[in-house]
Amino acid sequence: MTLVGPAWAEPPKDGRYNALPSETPADFKPATGAFDYEKRDVMILMRDGVKLHTVILVPKGAKHAGILFTRTPYNATEMTSAIESGHLAVSVSHDDDASDVLVQDGYIRVVQDIRGKYGSEGDYVMNRPVHGPLNPTPVDDSTDAYDTIDWLVHHVAESNGRVAILGISYDGFEPLMAIIHPHPALKAAVPMNPMVDGWMGDDWFHHGAFRQQNLEYIYEQTASRKNAFKWAVNYADDYQFFLEGVSAGAIARHYGMEQLGFWNKVLAHPAYDAFWSQQAVDKILAHEPVTVPTMVVASLWDQEDIYGAFAVYHAMKAHDDANRLFLVAGPWFHGQEVGDGSSLGAVRFGSDTALYFRQHILRPFLAHYLKDAVDVPAPVNAFVTGANRWETGSAWPLSPAGTLTLRPQSDHALLLGGASSASGSVSYVSDPAHPVPYRPRPVGPMSGRGWQHWLTNDQREAASRPDVATFTSQVLTEPVRISGAPRVHLVASTSGTDADWVVKVIDVYPDQAAQQPEMGGYQLGISMDIFRGRYREGFDKPASLTANVALPYDFTLPNANHVFLPGHRIMVQVQSSWFPLYDRNPQRFVPNILLAAPGDFVPAEQRIVTGADGTTIDLPLSKGV
Known part of the structure; x- marks a missing residue:
C-alpha cells in the first residue's frame, strides 16, 4: 500500500513555496514617548582603533547636566536595564552605584563595557596594568577612560562638560585608573x-595565602567575553569540595583552567614579585599628583577588598597638597553602601548608614564638583561601630591616641597593656585533613548573604575547637576606642617547615543582651586576617621555617573604627587555617603551595609564645568614645 501525505506537504512543481510574510520587522523601533529618559547605545572609538560599547541614559529635558560615568566588566546593558521600565530610577535601581542620587540631581548616567568584555571590542586583561613593564601597549584603562570622557563631553549635548567616575570593586578600580x-x-x-x-x-591573596574560592570568579570572568561558561560543582558544601580537590592547582586543572591566561599568571607568581608589586594601584598612585577630587569609600567588614581603599588613601594622602582627597569608612560588607545599611548579619547600627552616606556625603560631594553646590563633606567621614555614630575628621585614622598592647598569656588570659607574666606558651595541633572553617558549614560559594556576612559571624564555633588558641580579657570597666590598623607581633613555632597564622581581634558581648537576646555572648570579629609563614623574611622571599624554633611574624590587620564598650571583653584568637576561602598550607615547605600534592600535607604542632618577649597585638587607640 502506498501512503500519500497531505497535499499541502507536497513540494511545488517549480520548486518554490509561496512564503508567508514575516511578522518580525527588520528594524523595530520601540515607542519610548512615555519614558522619562532617553537611552543611547553607542560604540566609542579609542586611540588604537578599538570601539567600546557605551550606554548613555539622558533624563528628558536635561540641560547642562553633569555626567556620572562607570566602566565595568559586568555588562553595561544589564546595569542600565536592571528592570525594564520607562522610569530611570527603576531601570537602574538594582545595579547602579547611586541610583537615588542620580535621579534626585538630574545627572546623565553613562555605563561602558571595558575592552574585551560584553559589547566592547578588544582583548580582555584582568585589571589591565597601566602602560609600562607589564603593559608595553599604548592603551590601558587610563587611556580608555580619557578617550571616552573626551568623546562624551563633545557628543552629549545635554551635558555641562563635567564628569564624575564612580564604581564598586572592579568598577571601583576603574576610577583609580581614570x-x-x-x-x-x-x-x-x-x-x-x-x-x-x-x-x-x-x-x-592575603599576605600570600591564596583565596581559592575565587577560582570560580577567574573561570567565569576570563573564559569568555560574556561570561558564558559557568562554574559547576557537584557539592552542596564548598568545604568538602575543596578538601577533596586537594589543591587550587589540581582543581584548576580539573576545570581546564590552564587555557586561561590570568590563572596561568597566578600560578606562575605565588610570591609578591614584580608582577604583583608593579601593578599595585596604591604604589602607582603614590607617584601621581592628586589633581582630581577623589572620595575613597571603604567598608569596615569588606569580605572581598578590605585592603585596597585604605592603602590607596594613605598612598595619595602623602602628597595631597591641595586637599582633594576624601575618605569614607562605613560599617558595611563589600558594596553595601548602595543598599540598606541598617545592619550587617546580626549586628545592628540603629540607622540606615548607607542611606546616610548617599544623601549626606556622596550627594553633596558630587553636587559640589559637578554643579557648583557650596557644601562639601569633611575630608574623613567614618562610622564608629559599637558606639553607632558617624564622626568626621581631617585625616585617617581619627584622633590618634597611642596604642594599647594586648598580651596573650599561657593561661589563655589577655592582658590589656602593662607587663606580662613570665614567658609561657599555648599549643594546638593543626591538621590539614580537618581545617578550621571560615564560616559555618555547609559553606556556600562567594555569593549571597552567607558570603556577605561572614566577617561578622559569631566566632564562638571557632573558639570551641581544640585547634584554635583563644585569649580573653577581663570584663571592661571603661570603653576602649580604636581607629586604624592593629599591628600583630606573633611569636610562634611549628613542628613543620611552613605554617599559616590567622589572628583575630574580637569584641565579646556580655553573656546576656536584653534588647537583642541573640547577641548574648556573641563574639564579633573586629579585625581579622591571615599570614603565610613562608613570607616572614619578605613577601618576595618565600623560605622554609626552622621546625620547633620560635620565630617572629609581623603583619597588619585590617582597619577598624570601633568602641569596645564597658561590660564587653576583648578576645584574640589564633589558628592555622581558614578554609576553604584560603587554600590549606601543607605545613611542609613546598616550592608552590598551589601545586601541593596529597602527600605534602602533614599535621603540625603550633606553639604560641606568650608572656615576656612573646606575642603582642597593638591596637591603635583613638580619643573620644
Whole structure:
C-alpha cells in the first residue's frame, strides 16, 4: 500500500513555496514617548582603533547636566536595564552605584563595557596594568577612560562638560585608573571598595595565602567575553569540595583552567614579585599628583577588598597638597553602601548608614564638583561601630591616641597593656585533613548573604575547637576606642617547615543582651586576617621555617573604627587555617603551595609564645568614645 501525505506537504512543481510574510520587522523601533529618559547605545572609538560599547541614559529635558560615568566588566546593558521600565530610577535601581542620587540631581548616567568584555571590542586583561613593564601597549584603562570622557563631553549635548567616575570593586578600580593622567573634564572620582593590590590583601591573596574560592570568579570572568561558561560543582558544601580537590592547582586543572591566561599568571607568581608589586594601584598612585577630587569609600567588614581603599588613601594622602582627597569608612560588607545599611548579619547600627552616606556625603560631594553646590563633606567621614555614630575628621585614622598592647598569656588570659607574666606558651595541633572553617558549614560559594556576612559571624564555633588558641580579657570597666590598623607581633613555632597564622581581634558581648537576646555572648570579629609563614623574611622571599624554633611574624590587620564598650571583653584568637576561602598550607615547605600534592600535607604542632618577649597585638587607640 502506498501512503500519500497531505497535499499541502507536497513540494511545488517549480520548486518554490509561496512564503508567508514575516511578522518580525527588520528594524523595530520601540515607542519610548512615555519614558522619562532617553537611552543611547553607542560604540566609542579609542586611540588604537578599538570601539567600546557605551550606554548613555539622558533624563528628558536635561540641560547642562553633569555626567556620572562607570566602566565595568559586568555588562553595561544589564546595569542600565536592571528592570525594564520607562522610569530611570527603576531601570537602574538594582545595579547602579547611586541610583537615588542620580535621579534626585538630574545627572546623565553613562555605563561602558571595558575592552574585551560584553559589547566592547578588544582583548580582555584582568585589571589591565597601566602602560609600562607589564603593559608595553599604548592603551590601558587610563587611556580608555580619557578617550571616552573626551568623546562624551563633545557628543552629549545635554551635558555641562563635567564628569564624575564612580564604581564598586572592579568598577571601583576603574576610577583609580581614570585619575592617572586624567582628562580635564574629569571633575570627581569615587572609587568604592576598589581592587588595589590583589596579592597583599584584596581578591586573590592575603599576605600570600591564596583565596581559592575565587577560582570560580577567574573561570567565569576570563573564559569568555560574556561570561558564558559557568562554574559547576557537584557539592552542596564548598568545604568538602575543596578538601577533596586537594589543591587550587589540581582543581584548576580539573576545570581546564590552564587555557586561561590570568590563572596561568597566578600560578606562575605565588610570591609578591614584580608582577604583583608593579601593578599595585596604591604604589602607582603614590607617584601621581592628586589633581582630581577623589572620595575613597571603604567598608569596615569588606569580605572581598578590605585592603585596597585604605592603602590607596594613605598612598595619595602623602602628597595631597591641595586637599582633594576624601575618605569614607562605613560599617558595611563589600558594596553595601548602595543598599540598606541598617545592619550587617546580626549586628545592628540603629540607622540606615548607607542611606546616610548617599544623601549626606556622596550627594553633596558630587553636587559640589559637578554643579557648583557650596557644601562639601569633611575630608574623613567614618562610622564608629559599637558606639553607632558617624564622626568626621581631617585625616585617617581619627584622633590618634597611642596604642594599647594586648598580651596573650599561657593561661589563655589577655592582658590589656602593662607587663606580662613570665614567658609561657599555648599549643594546638593543626591538621590539614580537618581545617578550621571560615564560616559555618555547609559553606556556600562567594555569593549571597552567607558570603556577605561572614566577617561578622559569631566566632564562638571557632573558639570551641581544640585547634584554635583563644585569649580573653577581663570584663571592661571603661570603653576602649580604636581607629586604624592593629599591628600583630606573633611569636610562634611549628613542628613543620611552613605554617599559616590567622589572628583575630574580637569584641565579646556580655553573656546576656536584653534588647537583642541573640547577641548574648556573641563574639564579633573586629579585625581579622591571615599570614603565610613562608613570607616572614619578605613577601618576595618565600623560605622554609626552622621546625620547633620560635620565630617572629609581623603583619597588619585590617582597619577598624570601633568602641569596645564597658561590660564587653576583648578576645584574640589564633589558628592555622581558614578554609576553604584560603587554600590549606601543607605545613611542609613546598616550592608552590598551589601545586601541593596529597602527600605534602602533614599535621603540625603550633606553639604560641606568650608572656615576656612573646606575642603582642597593638591596637591603635583613638580619643573620644
